[in-house]
Amino acid sequence: MAGDLPGIVVAGASGRMGRMLLQVLSEEPNLRIAGALERPGHDWIGSDAGEAMGGAPLGVTVTDDPLEAMASAQGVIDFTAPAATIEMADLAAQARAVHVIGTTGLSAEDIARIDAAARHAVIVRAGNMSLGVNLLVQLAKQAAASLEGWDVEIVEAHHHHKVDAPSGTALMLGEAAAEGRGQDLEKVYRAARDGITGPREAGTIGFSAIRAGDIVGEHDVILAGQGERVVLRHVATDRAIFARGAVRAALWGQSQGPGHYSMADVLGL
Ligand SMILES: NC(=O)C1=CN([C@@H]2O[C@H](COP(=O)(O)OP(=O)(O)OC[C@H]3O[C@@H](n4cnc5c(N)ncnc54)[C@H](OP(=O)(O)O)[C@@H]3O)[C@@H](O)[C@H]2O)C=CC1
């Protein structure tokens, strides 16, 4: 019976990822949609989430009250913005609901707050929930470790609505490459270059971001040596890959103890 399935709340229901999550969850046989959250004053509040999207009713009324939304939920999937995610981490921990966080642009302070909430609840957080990117992260670590002395550059491209740079995925890839080389990313991180920069500093990891049109998300890890280079690339063409990963994480989290997990944990990578 649907009522016996773990119930999931979609935070930021009207967003690009919120809509995709409602669609993917409505087709998921092992979970049910328990709630849909939006900000106070949003014009979806009080409407059926499916109808608000222009589709068939889902039987879930959009609310601005997280406690009401979580009353009968075992999980929250949250692709919103840092301020909303931090608030949600405390509320989900109080409700003992699995919190799946896709939000990017989180500061070190935000992550410390999430770590604190994860002492009491299951939190799965990843800058990218797709299977392909999480595999690419492993490959980037291995390549950076093997190609000693080669320059590493990360180039990412996203749609013109994206507010944070570099992307969460680019940072995951940079962290993996740095880890492969036994480096601390904070020390070797170099942001996009501009003006008279001088020659490239050996051992650094450079980041460049393109923002244009409706690009879903593209990431290249360029490893360049003398006379050759390796380019590891992931191209996302459909946001459903992120939503499917998040749904898988919400399901996986139902049988875990408290902790701050990654998508690599969920996928067993
Ligand atoms: N980890 C992954 O795999 C992926 C991560 N992302 C990340 O997910 C996040 C959302 O992306 P996207 O769906 O494209 O963005 P959108 O702007 O389309 O959606 C964000 C939603 O969150 C809501 N929201 C924002 N701030 C608050 C707040 N303080 N309180 C309540 N609701 C809030 C927005 O409401 P309103 O419109 O009223 O502001 C909106 O409905 C980004 O950080 C993005 O980088 C995206 C794709 C994949």
Ligand SMILES: O=C(O)C1=N[C@H](C(=O)O)C[C@H](O)C1
């Ligand atoms: O904002 C997006 O759209 C995306 N954000 C994530 C990121 O910052 O890497 C994941 C994906 O690339 C889409």
